[in-house]
Amino acid sequence: MCGEDAFTGKSFEHRREWIRSRLEFLASVLGIDCLTYTVLSNHLHIVLRSRPDIVKTWSDEEVARRWLRLFPKRKNQDGTPAEPSKAEIDMIVNQPDVLAERRKRLSDVSWWMRCVSENIARRSNREDDCTGHFWEGRFKCQLLLDEASLLACSAYVDLNPVRAAIAETPEGSEFTGAKDRIDDLSCRGDRTRSSTHDWERSRCRNKSGWMSPIEIDERRDAVGPDPEPSGRRASRKGFLSISMLDYLQLLDWTGREIRAGKAGAIPAHLAPILSRIGLDPPAWCDLVKRFGRVYHRAAGTVEHLAEEATRRGNKWMCAPGNPLAIS
Template identity: 45%
Template structure:
């Protein structure tokens, strides 16, 4: 059966969490060591992460997780139209002009917009409304990201044509169980691909950035132009003191909001990642820490089920992800059709 149109799955006016993935053409290693050409393109991973940090500071979208491998990358994004609604017209215009600047400095960085450039957006109601919508639209994030990486890589290689295999893939994450399993799937991708043995060695992942923050090293900008901390990522733990319904817009200027996405702290999330990596990685043996058991129990998942969900997340979920009961309660945005889940998902997570 044909996959539902993306407009049926994602409503741009709703806060939505999505797992998105883009792969290079013909699965060539255009972000790493390419065995065909013998060239190394690891520096392009830095390009992507530079854009992620810039986009997180400008878009009305929370960057929850990311991992960049040799021929594809994964992101978990949370659209925040509620945060964008709290921005005044000048802020909306300024953020868009920092994403699509009219002027750049000698290094190619966007220059602060002039009053004339700001007025071109904020004094036109139609353009302003469209710009406000774009700032919380995941499709615009992916469009600009893939376009800029493709253009820069093609220019470097003196090539033309497609750089990415197809339009990015997107799966909507409906509940916390799906979000946690997908976050682990994304953060553990380098370990599953045998590119790293531990989380702290997993370069160009959100997990590594969070580990670097846990070491309490001062946030600095390295020679690669990247901030090696997690200030641009969404916080892990939901701070109930801020209110569950509050947008919690960030004042730091490095991310959209300060609202977390899980109900337990960063340290427990990293411990869960480490335990999961030991279960998946061949030749590794580990014992589940006793304090992690309540997390899996609250999810209603056995350890073996959890490991299969994380290991095969990309194969199990195609359009939406979540507990079958939660998925069955949702309908597509326009035709109100039911979402389909594979038989294996329903076997792993039986409905009550």
């Protein structure tokens, strides 16, 4: 898909940038936060957070305008969406049922994936001069029920190249959210935890500014939707109660332990992170390696999985070997 063709020797690595650019575009249009991502040669992982609360704050005209950026009636000479006309906007606004459906779709994860897959499939088929299905199957989606599963899944996604022996470190893992954040951070002098929190919420980041900040500080951050003024992403709301520096250092330590095949002593300042989710270092490293095999339709602690099963009308949810303790 995005690697080297074994028969012709032709490289399709440039398609990984196609996918990354498409994700960045969608983050600026949809009411969905991209928390992190990884694009490999034959598949991709994305951690998304639906934000219907953000979409509710948009006017009818804004909903129509954003929809027309996704599915433009006209395009510029360079192929980019043309600015929608008033008549095109009014055609959506003046149809309440259509408008309501468009508003709903703008925070629907399935529509995010559709907008990725269709765009990349068309471009790739055009490049290959062929037609037909480009993707092997439909995307798989897991619901993340708590911060423990969110932290583990984010690490699983960011460390995918390390686990696959494609890269040795997070900073060497191309086309990952972690790599983008590390690249931006390397250009910054002040790397204290407090200053990094404010910087993550600012609009000055280059490569990673379209993704959500790592840290959410309930004492300092705005209550409610907290929309992004620059328009590069839906909001400035973080998703973990740890700093970006601690997250990246946890990734670095975890990646080293996974490569070594065993979990040694964790740095003292990172140990409380694992303590909060009830895991010791070996259990944490094992979870990051096996996340995709442990969880299927939903991920979380035993307690939260039981609640989700009840909500769905089931007796239980499959999570073989779930190491997350009851919160």
